[in-house]
Amino acid sequence: MSLKKITSEAKLLLIGIPVLLWTLFPLYHMVLFAISPRDTATSGRLWPEHPTLQNFEIVFKKQHFYLDHFWSQLGNSFFIAITVGALTLLVATTSAFAISRLKVRGGQTVMNLALFTYFIPAAFLAVPMYKTMGLYGLLNNQWALILAMVTIASPYCIWVLKQASDKLPFELDEAARIDGATALQLFWMVYLPLMVPSLVAVGTYALLLAWNEYLYAFLLLSNDLDVTLAVALGNFLSADDSPWELLMATGLVYALPPAAIYYTFKRYMVSGLTAGAVKS
Amino acid sequence: MASVSFNNVQKTYGNKVKVIHGITFDIQDGEFVVLVGPSGCGKSTLLRMLAGLEDISGGEISIDKTVINELESKDRDIAMVFQSYALYPHMTVRENMAFSLRLRKADAKTTQDRVAHAADILSLNPLLERYPRELSGGQRQRVAMGRAIVRDPKVFLFDEPLSNLDAKLRVAMRAEIKALHQRLKTTTVYVTHDQIEAMTMADRIVVMHDGIVEQIGTPLELFDRPGNLFVAQFIGSPSMNVFKGTVNNGSVSGLGAQWPMPPDASHVASGTVVHYGIRPGDLELASSGIAAKVVVVEPTGAETELLLQIGDQKFTLVMHGRTQVRPDDTVFLQFDAAKAHVFDGTTEQRL
Numbered sequence: 001m002s003l004k005k006i007t008s009e010a011k012l013l014l015i016g017i018p019v020l021l022w023t024l025f026p027l028y029h030m031v032l033f034a035i036s037p038r039d040t041a042t043s044g045r046l047w048p049e050h051p052t053l054q055n056f057e058i059v060f061k062k063q064h065f066y067l068d069h070f071w072s073q074l075g076n077s078f079f080i081a082i083t084v085g086a087l088t089l090l091v092a093t094t095s096a097f098a099i100s101r102l103k104v105r106g107g108q109t110v111m112n113l114a115l116f117t118y119f120i121p122a123a124f125l126a127v128p129m130y131k132t133m134g135l136y137g138l139l140n141n142q143w144a145l146i147l148a149m150v151t152i153a154s155p156y157c158i159w160v161l162k163q164a165s166d167k168l169p170f171e172l173d174e175a176a177r178i179d180g181a182t183a184l185q186l187f188w189m190v191y192l193p194l195m196v197p198s199l200v201a202v203g204t205y206a207l208l209l210a211w212n213e214y215l216y217a218f219l220l221l222s223n224d225l226d227v228t229l230a231v232a233l234g235n236f237l238s239a240d241d242s243p244w245e246l247l248m249a250t251g252l253v254y255a256l257p258p259a260a261i262y263y264t265f266k267r268y269m270v271s272g273l274t275a276g277a278v279k280s
Numbered sequence: 281m282a283s284v285s286f287n288n289v290q291k292t293y294g295n296k297v298k299v300i301h302g303i304t305f306d307i308q309d310g311e312f313v314v315l316v317g318p319s320g321c322g323k324s325t326l327l328r329m330l331a332g333l334e335d336i337s338g339g340e341i342s343i344d345k346t347v348i349n350e351l352e353s354k355d356r357d358i359a360m361v362f363q364s365y366a367l368y369p370h371m372t373v374r375e376n377m378a379f380s381l382r383l384r385k386a387d388a389k390t391t392q393d394r395v396a397h398a399a400d401i402l403s404l405n406p407l408l409e410r411y412p413r414e415l416s417g418g419q420r421q422r423v424a425m426g427r428a429i430v431r432d433p434k435v436f437l438f439d440e441p442l443s444n445l446d447a448k449l450r451v452a453m454r455a456e457i458k459a460l461h462q463r464l465k466t467t468t469v470y471v472t473h474d475q476i477e478a479m480t481m482a483d484r485i486v487v488m489h490d491g492i493v494e495q496i497g498t499p500l501e502l503f504d505r506p507g508n509l510f511v512a513q514f515i516g517s518p519s520m521n522v523f524k525g526t527v528n529n530g531s532v533s534g535l536g537a538q539w540p541m542p543p544d545a546s547h548v549a550s551g552t553v554v555h556y557g558i559r560p561g562d563l564e565l566a567s568s569g570i571a572a573k574v575v576v577v578e579p580t581g582a583e584t585e586l587l588l589q590i591g592d593q594k595f596t597l598v599m600h601g602r603t604q605v606r607p608d609d610t611v612f613l614q615f616d617a618a619k620a621h622v623f624d625g626t627t628e629q630r631l
Contacts, residue, residue, distance in 0.1 A: 169364055169366065171362045171363075171364050171366035172366050172368065174331075174333050174353075174360075174362070174366065175360070175362060175366035175367075175368075175427075176368075176379075177332075177333070177352075177353045177354065178331060178332070178333075178353045178354065178358065178359065178360050179354070179379050179380035179383060179427070179431075180354035180380055180383040180384060181354070181383055185383060189379075190368055193370040194369060194370055
């Protein structure tokens with residue numbers, strides 16, 4: 001290895017190691033708390049004297065009043081995230097297809113508007129969204145959260161899918177049209193199969209966005225049986241002596257599905273989300 | 281099988297940009313017609329209008345005497361082979377070829393038979409279960425043709441199908457497409473910018489330039505009697521030697537020499553300014569005649585190409601066999617006056 005290569009590697013490590021520690025430290029903290037027996041979590045030790053899985057047992061058996069609805073709240077999180085992922089995919093795929101392949105009128109305007117929504121932080125829209133859902137009579141209904149999340153996730157997903165669609169050669173559509181395909185057949189038989197990597201990436205993005213959402217879930221849902229686990233985790237902090245070890249154990253459980261999803265689809269995530277990032 | 285006719289066909293983009301200015305010609309049933317011209321001449325646009333991929337701004341296109349202007353591509357009974365092949369990447373060769381039948385809900389037996397028949401013709405049988413990414417360029421092109429054959433359309437359309445292939449493969453595929461046409465006898469419209477492809481494959485060639493038809497004819501008609509200067513220089517390789525001269529008592533003076541008038545242009549009056557052309561293959565070295573200086577000698581084995589200088593004009597001469605002449609030698613040229621071409625100095629039309 002040449003000296004030049006060593007110095008450039010060293011520079012990378014110099015940045016990489018602090019970033020890695022920075023990222024891992026909260027995770028370490030979470031794991032440490034989760035496996036510490038009650039009241040020893042804050043003892044200041046780097047590793048608990050008697051590591052235990054008892055906290056998980058308490059969580060899974062709902063043996064604490066904060067955890068009374070653990071399983072239904074986890075179920076809510078799954079239901080909402082998966083529904084948001086699926087609906088966003090439906091909206092974004094059909095829009096991207098119409099704009100990129102069918103070249104519908106006004107498509108470019110839609111794209112500009114989609115980009116424009118990113119000037120407005122989602123938090124700004126929380127109150128208007130609350131009001132809107134109130135008008136629709138959807139407050140305290142999980143569909144309020146689902147619709148809000150689809151609204152927030154869609155513009156980015158449309159944008160990414162449109163860019164990815166543009167890369168498919170247009171001759172494929174022409175060949176299919178000559179072969180006798182209608183627009184719908186073109187969509188199902190040619191477009192969708194070729195878009196799979198981007199669809200997985202975008203679907204996962206929307207799913208994880210909804211899974212991780214706190215603010216909107218907190219605002220739009222209030223019934224303990226309806227809220228997502230993210231909101232339930234927040235409620236742990238409503239008392240003075242929060243059961244930190246249970247909070248962290250639940251948090252760890254909550255963090256596993258996204259990790260699993262990301263790990264499964266990482267191949268698509270990287271290629272899918274960068275597709276269309278640069279014009280090539 | 282079918283005839284195709286173009287009747288004053290026009291194409292305008294927006295309100296201003298006119299790319300095709302009224303084209304009229306007929307294609308006979310079973311004919312192989314090549315549209316040829318430099319890039320931007322409108323040949324691909326014309327083909328895409330016939331295919332239904334571009335709107336027709338004016339005039340009419342008919343297949344078998346039925347005007348197809350308003351018909352969808354799929355209802356025109358045509359099949360098209362694209363330059364980029366346009367194979368569906370997620371389907372095997374078999375699925376690619378069967379796709380149009382699947383859309384038409386053909387039964388399994390028909391599909392099987394048609395695909396097998398096309399695969400036989402194109403020797404694609406060993407490749408049927410492969411995906412396009414596992415094929416070479418030539419194989420992909422054959423699959424694209426297979427997809428067209430399976431349709432058994434009235435008209436085959438080819439849009440520069442060989443441009444993505446290397447030179448050697450191009451020659452082989454050229455022969456394959458021509459053999460295919462001789463076997464199936466389906467009316468074919470073929471677009472290319474390569475005049476050699478046009479010459480070797482076509483029953484008739486349509487030479488296009490700037491959105492108009494310059495000349496229509498069999499390859500040898502275009503070669504022997506080009507209707508204007510553009511066709512004269514576009515058809516034939518190396519291209520025709522042309523210079524400007526003045527008619528002077530039955531010959532043309534130019535480049536400091538007297539050039540004999542071809543018999544069919546003997547009526548041109550003295551003093552007319554003309555473009556005088558002679559093909560490289562029609563020039564011969566002789567012991568006397570028009571003097572020229574040798575610039576470059578290019579032996580290619582069977583033939584030798586000489587780059588010559590006459591006055592301030594470069595000339596090309598192609599001769600059979602080999603030669604002892606060297607750069608800077610002076611040689612003398614002779615040729616049969618009947619082989620020369622004379623075009624009007626301003627209109628550039630054949631005289």
